[in-house]
Amino acid sequence: EKLGLGRPALPEEVAAWNLDVSPDGTGLPDGSGSVEEGDALFADYCAVCHGDFAEGVDNWPKLAGGAGTLADKDPLKTVGSYWPYLSTTWDYVHRSMPFGNAQTLAPDEVYAIVAYILYSNDLVEDDFVLSKDNFLDVEMPNKDGFIIDDRESAEAHFWKDEPCMTDCKETVEITMQAAVLDVTPEETKARKVQEMMDATNPANKAGDAEAKTEEPAAADEAAAAEPAAEETASVDPALVAEGEKVFKKCKACHQIGDGAKHRTGPILTGIVGHGAGVAEGFKYSKDMAQAGQDGLIWTEEELAAFLTKPKAYMKKTKMSFAGLKKEDDVQAVIAYLKSFN
Amino acid sequence: TADPLITEVQSWASGTGEGVDATPYGMPIRFETDVRRRNVEWLTADTISSINFTPIHALDGTITPQGCAFERHHSGAIEMRKQDYRLMINGLVDTPLVFTYEDLERFPRENRVYFCECAANTGMEWAGAQLNGAQFTHGMIHNMEYSGVSLRTLLEEAGLDAAGDLKDKWVYVEGADASSNGRSIPMEKALDDVLVAFKANGEALRKEHGYPVRLVVPGWEGNMWVKWLRRIEVTDQPVQSREETSKYTDTLANGTSRKWTWAMDAKSVVTSPSPQAPIKHGNGPLVITGLAWSGRGAIKRVDVSKDGGTTWETARLAAPGEKMALTRFYLDTEWNGEEMLLQSRAMDETGYVQPTKAELRDVRGENSIYHNNCIQTWWVKPNGEAENVEVS
Structure with a gap:
């Protein structure tokens, strides 16, 4: 039944790719790193997006804070407030970070950065050293905060078979309008191009319509660039x-x-x-x-x-x-x- | 008066058009430039780790053209040649194996149509009506015909005797891009209908959809459809990666969160008329149309309401529903400028009925982010324009 396709994976090939780490520590390499080392590494590699204290920059993820907010209107989900397993943090930093330069951190550096993230969440003291040996001793505050998908029981009433067809409500009122928030992106550019095409004779060459729309944009850019150049x-x-x-x-x-x-x-x-x-x-x-x-x-x-x-x-x-x-x-x-x- | 488009000889009826090969690989005609993916900039910090939306308001039928099928990247769309592609199977298998792209093409192949929906589709609407357009509220979805090899075939090639009892085993799948996106899939699903796909709609996958090889996990959230698939590991426990703990988990009102909410619930949306597709033709015949789907099986029925859910009529399905694939519905009706509060309600073969927003909030609160499959309301005004609203 086997087709005999493919070839056996060599041990060193498996070792190069099989890097994932599980909650029980399976996959963790030897090594260690301190909060202090992590502080410096974090400033070098992580702070540009996540902030000096893991508090986040712009829309980039916040890694610290948010304790006790999960039932609030806008919960702050961070490594400290939400992540159930420390292995996830180690694995993610190791395989996916720093953003744009992933898989360049040595295990000791990852231990140190994870130690610093724990420290920034007030989960360890500033003299803490994280290692393979004490990895499973770290308590994650939200470790018991998850339940396995219970939709089939908790939402059993959505399996209605025969839903209401007439007189299902007494009154209907609009309670909220998207236009009030007004956060939908404008479709301006494509729409303008479309309108211009509609307005022009379809026999015109494609290039004409494009040139017409692009000209003003290019002029704007040039105008913006000139004074800036003078200032420098x-x-x-x-x-x-x-x-x-x-x-x-x-x-x-x-x-x-x-x-x-x-x-x-x-x-x-x-x-x-x-x-x-x-x-x-x-x-x-x-x-x-x-x-x-x-x-x-x-x-x-x-x-x-x-x-x-x-x-x-x-x-x-x-x-x-x-x-x-x-x-x-x-x-x-x-x-x-x-x-x- | 006589229509000059008819009475006068038009340029296209007189001169010649473009010859063959003018565009060796064709793009839509220039009058359709409006039909394209769109991004919501304020949603994410950078387009490298972001999502955009399929223009479902402007499409018909059920198959999504690859060129306008939504993209979701965690570390940007990478470029990998087929020659550089390797797929490894390791872990609890008899023989860890490495396949090249050519190896994959030598296994027996399957063709299947499935929808892929991001778990966050409609996620911005939990706390209220927010984005004005079916593309933005429901556009994190596409539906393609995939050609590929079943995951079962590849796992059996490596041999599963070493895994022992398969009941409590998992398959961890991982992508080759810098995000290392990885998800744990229970063995039962892995052996059921999961595909290792290399073609979509007849042609190679697009770069943004994981060229040359991606995983297809029918009916389950899009994040599990790992792109640039490079590794399949049989394990005795879930890895609990970032995308299955810190993300793609659904926080309930009391602060606890559901995990492993893989299946996408039955859902539907009217794609036209809708905010980006207003009624422009005036009174008379009107085609109301939309899409319905369920991650638990085939769509059995779709009802449409014009009065905000007070009365419903059953829509016509363009074709009988297929398992875990988009179904197109039509309501051929008459419109005379009256206001409508348009809704659609999908039912799947398991008897599940798409819930209202209120019904969902009663169980889940407003912080779930993911898996919002509520009934959507468009307020169609007397001038034919439509707006995303919430009704009592």
């Missing part, structure tokens, strides 16, 4: 201050200014106008090193292109950052970098 030329202090905020996203990997050291990314002091890929003591990607040898200079224009979409600018750059979406943020962060020249 004179280093506007307000823009530098804005840039300092944006630079928080870079801080996980880059240092700048007095006492800066290479971290995941190279020191950025003096980078504007400087040659690419040549900072001493930093191991660049092959492509970045090559670009430097070929004479790439980090002019404001080149930096802006790189920071907007690093991987599009240089496919094999080691920088795992996705890019700054807002033109204003790019200009601001360049102004900030420039202030260290």
Whole structure:
């Protein structure tokens, strides 16, 4: 009945992929890490999205807090308030984090980061060291907070067979309208394109309608970019201050200014106008090193292109950052970098 | 007056159109650019870990074209070549195996149509009417014909004797992308109808749906349909990964949470008229249409109400309901500018009747996030426009 397809998986292949960790600790590697070590690692790798104290940034997940809120109107579900098993945290950090650079943390680093997350949830003291040996001793507050799907009993009354067809209600009133909240995304762009097409003679070439819609957008962008460029030329202090905020996203990997050291990314002091890929003591990607040898200079224009979409600018750059979406943020962060020249 | 579109010779009736190969792989005609996936930006922090919505308000029939079928990524849609694809089966099996893509194509193949619904579909509507459009309230769903190999076949190829009694065993499935999305599936389901699929609607899966290989878990929440499937591990306990503990669990009003709520309950929605598909044609004949589905089996019946659930009439099913697949329903009716509070109510072959929002809240509260299968209400106004509302 077997077809004899496939080949036996080698032990080292299974070991490379079979990384999941179960609640009873199955799959945990040897190792340990302290809250103190975790604090530093968290600042480097996690704080950009999850905040210095695991409190979350913007819409990124909050990892700490929320104790006792699960029955509230808006429960705050965190590792401390909601997650039933510590193994889930370890496994997730190990296999899926840091976001954009997953599967790069060593087991000791994962133990340390998990220890710090526990600490930020007030579940352990600041001198705590998490290891394979004490892993199962950690009490997760919501471990008993889950029940297995009981819809078939708790909702047995939804199996009605013959529902009401007439006179099912005495009165019907509208109690809530989505338009009042007004949070539905606008369909403007597609709709405008559609309207323009409807309005134009269908015999027109497709390119005409597209060009008409794209022109104003392109003009807007150019208009926005021009004054920003002028401001950077004179280093506007307000823009530098804005840039300092944006630079928080870079801080996980880059240092700048007095006492800066290479971290995941190279020191950025003096980078504007400087040659690419040549900072001493930093191991660049092959492509970045090559670009430097070929004479790439980090002019404001080149930096802006790189920071907007690093991987599009240089496919094999080691920088795992996705890019700054807002033109204003790019200009601001360049102004900030420039202030260290 | 005579219609110049008829009385005058039009350019398309006189000149020639495009030759073959003008578009070697075709896209919809430019007049249909409005029919596309849409994202709700405020829902998530970044599109890399986000979801968008199928334009169900603009589609008909039951098959979702791949190009507008909703996407859900946890770490972005990755690009993997077939040559680089490997699928490992390990754990409690007689021989841990590695398959290439070509190996998979040599197993006996099945073709099946199934819906895939994100557990969070309609999740923004728990606390009240929020998003104005069937695409946004119900668009985390698609329905495709999958070609692939049954998971049972692959598990048997590796041999399950080593697993002993299969009753309490699990299959952990994991994706190859950086999110390492993994879910534990009870062995009974794994051996029942789960597919390891590599084609959808006749062609290769799209990148955003897990090219080259994804899992298809009929009737169960979309998160379990692991994309870029790279590993299948037979275990003696559930892994309790992030996506089966911290997410995809349903918190009840008292603060306890349901886990392992895998099956998608019976559900339906009127896709037209709806907020994005208003009535524009004035009085007279009106086709009310929508979709119904159930993760527990086939749709048996759909009723439609025009008065907010006071009276109901049974709609016509375009075809008899199929297990765990979308069913299209129609109510061919007459409309003369009267206000309607349009609802649809699905029933499946198990006798389950789609509940009202109030009935669901009575059991689950408002914090479940997932598995909201309540009856939806569209308020159709005298001018033909429609709005998402809640009724008493």
